[in-house]
Amino acid sequence: MKKPQKILGIISAILLVFVLTACPAPQPKEEPENLFTLTVLHTNDTHARIMDFNKHGTTCNDDERGEDKCFGGVARRATEIKRIRAEEPNMLLVDAGDQFQGTLFYTQYKGKEAKTFMNMLGYDAMTSGNHEFDDGPEILSEFIKGINFPFVVSNIDVEDEPLLRGLIKPWAITDKGGRKIGIIGLTTEDTGTVAKPGPNVYFDEVEASAQRAVDALAEWGVNIIIALSHNGYNRDMEIAAAVTGIDILVGGHTHTFLSNTHPDAEGPYPTIVESPSGDSVLVVTAKSWGMYLGYLNVKFNDDGIAEEWSGEPILLDSSIAEDEEVLAEALKLNEQIEPLTKLVVGRTEVDLTGDENINRHFESNMGNLITDAMLWEAKHYGMEIAFYNGGGIRSGIQKGDITLANVLEVMPFSDTLATLELTGADIKDLIEYSVSRAEDPNNEGTGRFLHFSGLR
Known part of the structure; x- marks a missing residue:
């Protein structure tokens, strides 16, 4: 009754030897390239x-x-x-x-x-x-x-x-x-x-x-x-x-x-x-x-x-x-610019936004203030509307006193107020160009977005 078990044991031993000899010996891992x-x-x-x-x-x-x-x-x-x-x-x-x-x-x-x-x-x-x-x-x-x-x-x-x-x-x-x-x-x-x-x-x-x-x-x-x-x-x-x-x-x-x-x-x-x-x-x-x-x-x-x-x-x-x-x-x-930071030129009762994600896509209180001020000055020359690009608004102003430094930080480009005559077609083209990239989430080209005063 034990003979089959003996034969089975011999076969198992032979198979074990075969497996051990058929499998390659473990190789050392290849070192990664120096980085x-x-x-x-x-x-x-x-x-x-x-x-x-x-x-x-x-x-x-x-x-x-x-x-x-x-x-x-x-x-x-x-x-x-x-x-x-x-x-x-x-x-x-x-x-x-x-x-x-x-x-x-x-x-x-x-x-x-x-x-x-x-x-x-x-x-x-x-x-x-x-x-x-x-x-x-x-x-x-x-x-x-x-x-x-x-x-x-x-x-x-x-x-x-x-x-x-x-x-x-x-x-x-x-x-x-x-x-x-x-x-x-x-x-x-x-x-x-x-x-x-x-x-x-x-x-x-x-x-x-x-x-x-x-x-x-x-x-x-x-x-x-x-x-x-x-x-x-x-x-x-x-x-x-x-x-x-x-x-x-x-x-x-x-x-x-x-x-x-x-x-x-x-x-x-x-x-x-x-x-x-x-x-x-x-x-x-x-x-x-x-x-x-x-x-x-x-x-x-x-x-x-x-x-x-x-x-x-x-x-x-x-x-x-x-x-x-x-x-x-x-x-x-x-030290040389600090006096300008203390020269008060106005006051605001609300925060004026400098957020480019607003100023380059939507009407804003800062854009309204800038263009209203432009039109107030230009009305002396018979102007009826004013516009300013959102990309030119570079900072915000907090509620409280407005200093000359605040103004220069909002509009730092030393621009000159210019006046010109436009036809209705010109204004329409201007508005179309202004909003042509207003929905771009990455602000690519959206500095062109215009803020207006006097436009109805």
């Missing part, structure tokens, strides 16, 4: 917010600072940059344009304030926004001559402008951790019509210019390329999808907020776009005014392909201390 880690800190559309500011974008007062209601400012940004720089050996600090224009600091110093603090904070590169050309080539040339880093614009031709010739780079190369990093710059083609670059400055098509710059960098053996773009979030995604070779695109212009955690974000950080070669392009931007410091950490393989990434904009609120050295310099510059 190069790059940290990119970025800003955009800071618009001369040198001091900290409240939710309306106006400079904080002592009461607001005591109640922890203040954000941003170069001193707070400096603290966070220094902390991260000490922790991350391969770090780049870049800006996507529009350092100029927006507060009394620019009105008084015309870019000298941006030059001072960008040098102090150790920026590695920036591109131009449209507002860098608000006061023509002369002011911009002085700014570029004074900065310690390249001013990069790949889609501009300044050969006919002697003030800028040789100052603007089509691309730049920097070294981090033994790896070459290429940087290109792309500014909006509309700069010639929305700013004052002068007759000798030309803006080329963005995508073609970007591809030429990327190809030039590739010839130098660069396979990690960052594009600094002042074109707006939607255009940035189009550029990323059209140009081969861009790895990271740092954007600006539309003041877009990206985040993986905030409910009000307009997209993820980073937003991933597939390039023509099938590689991932990481698109990031950091809202505006320097309220946030963009933080992106990327791991690249030897071929310059992004393998891993993480990041999130860092809110620069009162939990972050202000750097003492930078704050001292900011306060020194503030």
Whole structure:
């Protein structure tokens, strides 16, 4: 009765030996390829917010600072940059344009304030926004001559402008951790019509210019390329999808907020776009005014392909201390403009909104005040209506006294009140153009939205 069991045991033993000999021995796991880690800190559309500011974008007062209601400012940004720089050996600090224009600091110093603090904070590169050309080539040339880093614009031709010739780079190369990093710059083609670059400055098509710059960098053996773009979030995604070779695109212009955690974000950080070669392009931007410091950490393989990434904009609120050295310099510059902040020129019984999500899409109390004031003055010349574009409203005013500083922060462009005659057809076309992008959720082109007084 036990014989079958013995035979079964022999068969089992044979099968066991077969299994053991047929299975290959465990192999050691292949070590992953060494990855190069790059940290990119970025800003955009800071618009001369040198001091900290409240939710309306106006400079904080002592009461607001005591109640922890203040954000941003170069001193707070400096603290966070220094902390991260000490922790991350391969770090780049870049800006996507529009350092100029927006507060009394620019009105008084015309870019000298941006030059001072960008040098102090150790920026590695920036591109131009449209507002860098608000006061023509002369002011911009002085700014570029004074900065310690390249001013990069790949889609501009300044050969006919002697003030800028040789100052603007089509691309730049920097070294981090033994790896070459290429940087290109792309500014909006509309700069010639929305700013004052002068007759000798030309803006080329963005995508073609970007591809030429990327190809030039590739010839130098660069396979990690960052594009600094002042074109707006939607255009940035189009550029990323059209140009081969861009790895990271740092954007600006539309003041877009990206985040993986905030409910009000307009997209993820980073937003991933597939390039023509099938590689991932990481698109990031950091809202505006320097309220946030963009933080992106990327791991690249030897071929310059992004393998891993993480990041999130860092809110620069009162939990972050202000750097003492930078704050001292900011306060020194503030001394010359402080008298203007105290000169009372009016009073409001309600908050006047500076929210661009309102002023660039809908009628607002700030737009009504501005156009009513324009019409009040222009009626002396027989005018019947007044209009002002929502993109020109740059700040809000809180309930209470209105100072000259408030007025200049709301309307910082030194515009002149102009009068003209229009036909009914002209006005109809004007209104149609005004609302043509009013429903764009990303504020692309919506600075054209007009506020009116006297129109019925």
